[in-house]
Amino acid sequence: MSKKADEIIRRDHNVFLNTTMIDYNFVLGGGEGDFVYDVDGRKIIDFTSFIGVYNLGINSNVRIRNAIKKQIDVMMHGAFNEYYSELPVKFGEAFIKMFPKGFGRIFLCNSGTEAVESSVKYAKYFTKRQYTLAFYRAFHGRTMGSLGLTSSKFIQRSHFGPFTGVIHAPYVYPYRCPFKHRDGEECGEEYIDYIRENILKREAPPNEVASIIFEPVQGEGGYIVPTKSFVRGLREIADEIGAALICDEVQAGYMRTGKFLALDNFGVKADIYAMAKGLGAGMPMGAVVVKSDFGDVPEGVNANTFGGNLAAVAGAYEALKEIQRNQRKMEHDIKQKGAHIMKRLGEMKDRYGMIGDVRGLGLMIGVELVKDKDSMVPASKEREKVLKIALEKGLLLLPAGDSTIRVLPPLTISQHSIDKGLDILEESISEVSHS
Numbered sequence: 001m002s003k004k005a006d007e008i009i010r011r012d013h014n015v016f017l018n019t020t021m022i023d024y025n026f027v028l029g030g031g032e033g034d035f036v037y038d039v040d041g042r043k044i045i046d047f048t049s050f051i052g053v054y055n056l057g058i059n060s061n062v063r064i065r066n067a068i069k070k071q072i073d074v075m076m077h078g079a080f081n082e083y084y085s086e087l088p089v090k091f092g093e094a095f096i097k098m099f100p101k102g103f104g105r106i107f108l109c110n111s112g113t114e115a116v117e118s119s120v121k122y123a124k125y126f127t128k129r130q131y132t133l134a135f136y137r138a139f140h141g142r143t144m145g146s147l148g149l150t151s152s153k154f155i156q157r158s159h160f161g162p163f164t165g166v167i168h169a170p171y172v173y174p175y176r177c178p179f180k181h182r183d184g185e186e187c188g189e190e191y192i193d194y195i196r197e198n199i200l201k202r203e204a205p206p207n208e209v210a211s212i213i214f215e216p217v218q219g220e221g222g223y224i225v226p227t228k229s230f231v232r233g234l235r236e237i238a239d240e241i242g243a244a245l246i247c248d249e250v251q252a253g254y255m256r257t258g259k260f261l262a263l264d265n266f267g268v269k270a271d272i273y274a275m276a277k278g279l280g281a282g283m284p285m286g287a288v289v290v291k292s293d294f295g296d297v298p299e300g301v302n303a304n305t306f307g308g309n310l311a312a313v314a315g316a317y318e319a320l321k322e323i324q325r326n327q328r329k330m331e332h333d334i335k336q337k338g339a340h341i342m343k344r345l346g347e348m349k350d351r352y353g354m355i356g357d358v359r360g361l362g363l364m365i366g367v368e369l370v371k372d373k374d375s376m377v378p379a380s381k382e383r384e385k386v387l388k389i390a391l392e393k394g395l396l397l398l399p400a401g402d403s404t405i406r407v408l409p410p411l412t413i414s415q416h417s418i419d420k421g422l423d424i425l426e427e428s429i430s431e432v433s434h435s
């Protein structure tokens with residue numbers, strides 16, 4: 001590490017509470033498109049989209065940048081919860097078109113956790129019920145309400161409980177299915193049976209459940225792709241018990257899986273969608289989209305200061321127009337790039353005993369590392385080593401779950417960067433396998 005990077009890290013530690021989770025020292029210099037530069041100007045391929053935010057490439061879209069700059073010169077903050085203004089309305093009208101028919105109410109906020117908490121609040125308000133059913137390994141955010149739903153790692157929850165009004169159920173994990181049918185759709189059905197027979201018979205009184213909240217692909221929990229049977233089962237349960245189905249699209253949404261809404265991959269519709277991350281194309285922004293059938297809420301039920309911030313909405317609106325102009329091509333490209341990455345990772349899985357599972361949808365792909373294929377013991381330390389070596393070799397990655405590596409590049413990434421990045425990933429895995 002350079003002296004300059006070292007010095008910035010030292011000053012950071014003096015002034016900030018600890019938040020950075022990585023134990024490799026990366027100090028950001030800048031970024032563009034597929035690449036990020038460290039503070040010493042070293043060029044690094046990005047397989048993270050900066051935690052799933054830069055879906056349209058790192059800072060590279062000139063239209064988005066210009067729209068934000070232009071709006072900043074006009075006005076940045078319009079107190080949208082107090083005063084009307086046209087830009088958020090234009091955005092809302094365009095945004096709602098991306099949702100299934102029958103969705104007609106949006107709430108604008110600032111982050112994923114606020115979108116999640118607001119979704120849960122709306123479900124409680126509309127149903128006048130008290131419990132929220134969430135899932136093990138879920139990550140919905142870290143503020144107190146969302147943290148109660150999050151059940152990914154102890155470090156995130158320890159000392160902050162008790163959390164009330166939340167009941168957790170198991171989320172289908174096809175690679176580690178604990179039931180008789182260890183594979184695929186049947187495994188998903190067994191999870192649904194378990195929820196019906198145990199959670200909803202012994203713990204969560206069905207007529208007191210306001211909502212079921214889930215991620216269409218679990219992100220932080222390990223990039224776990226559920227089976228169709230599981231997702232459809234959740235929809236059925238919600239309908240049977242009269243609870244709202246909330247889909248947390250914060251990480252998996254916004255074209256990440258090849259569809260605007262990740263849930264569309266499963267042929268299921270939710271009642272409430274929570275979105276953030278890619279939505280603002282780099283500006284902080286979140287949104288909740290609610291089924292029209294629910295009606296509206298009285299003034300003052302839910303609001304904030306910065307939701308609908310004009311500079312953030314300017315970026316979000318331009319990003320949305322970009323998607324609407326190119327949606328078909330994007331869908332095709334994401335599918336093709338995702339298939340190529342899955343194929344190459346699949347070949348690596350055959351070559352390395354350490355790769356236990358490769359799974360994903362579109363460009364949301366996880367590589368789960370294990371001590372060996374038979375024991376399937378998570379290779380957590382080895383995963384950290386791979387991330388570190390990859391960064392030294394010029395590839396930025398993020399972990400997920402106990403021992404999974406996220407492959408989460410900008411959706412606009414070039415074929416060349418994909419292949420170069422995968423070469424580095426393989427070299428890093430190979431080094432750790434042979435160490």
Ligand SMILES: Cc1ncc(COP(=O)(O)O)c(C=O)c1O
Nearest residue numbers: 111112113139140141219250251
């Ligand atoms: C699925 C999901 N929901 C909610 C959140 C929380 O979003 P934020 O960090 O913007 O509060 C995240 C963040 O990683 C997420 O992945």
